[in-house]
Amino acid sequence: GTKIEASIDALKVAGVKELKAMTEATEKQLKAMVATQIRETRVVGQGVGKELDNLLATQIKETRAVGQVVKNELDNLFAQLDALGEKAIGVGRAVGIVEEQLRRDGEARDMLNLLQNPMAATYDDYAALVLLLAKSVRIWVNENKDKFTQPYRVDEGLETLVKNLGGG
Missing domain, CATH: 1.20.5 (Single alpha-helices involved in coiled-coils or other helix-helix interfaces)
Structure with a gap:
């Protein structure tokens, strides 16, 4: 074996x-x-x-x-x-x-x-234009016051207009 x-x-x-x-x-x-x-x-x-x-x-x-x-x-x-x-x-x-x-x-x-x-x-349509014109005319009058006999009265009237229209 x-x-x-x-x-x-x-x-x-x-x-x-x-x-x-x-x-x-x-x-x-x-x-x-x-x-x-x-x-x-x-x-x-x-x-x-x-x-x-x-x-x-x-x-x-x-x-x-x-x-x-x-x-x-x-x-x-x-x-x-x-x-x-x-x-x-x-x-x-x-x-x-x-x-x-x-x-x-x-x-x-x-x-x-x-x-x-x-x-x-009308006032409503033209007040502003009239105010502008019044101020301009017032200046024009003051520039030409020697041409007016009573410029202060014209100025007073324009001043009143300006105030009534609401301007200063």
């Missing part, structure tokens, strides 16, 4: 050696495969990284270009708004001049109506 046991022991030792050799070979193959996969992954990763860098650079350039277009459009818009503002100021001035001229024309028309038809001139 010892021969059989010795044969079994020899088979065990040979099997363990063969298993150990197969395990080492498999381990070497796995290490080689993993190393190859790591290298390939690094190469692919570097390529992907470069592609991402290129995409990012392109996006940045495009975004900057769009930003510049928007800035140019805004600058143009603000310039147009400035020009419109200047035109509006000019139009406002012109309107003011026309309004002043119309007011003066209206005052001249009212004065002419008062002189031509004083009976039709």
Whole structure:
């Protein structure tokens, strides 16, 4: 029985050696495969990284270009708004001049109506104009008092008229 046991022991030792050799070979193959996969992954990763860098650079350039277009459009818009503002100021001035001229024309028309038809001139419509005329005539009389025999009486009458019309 010892021969059989010795044969079994020899088979065990040979099997363990063969298993150990197969395990080492498999381990070497796995290490080689993993190393190859790591290298390939690094190469692919570097390529992907470069592609991402290129995409990012392109996006940045495009975004900057769009930003510049928007800035140019805004600058143009603000310039147009400035020009419109200047035109509006000019139009406002012109309107003011026309309004002043119309007011003066209206005052001249009212004065002419008062002189031509004083009976039709109502107090409410013409009191302000008569007050202005009375003040002006009073100044005119004072400037020409040497032409009047009793300038103080004329001045007194005009002063009373001015006060009655609400003037100072």
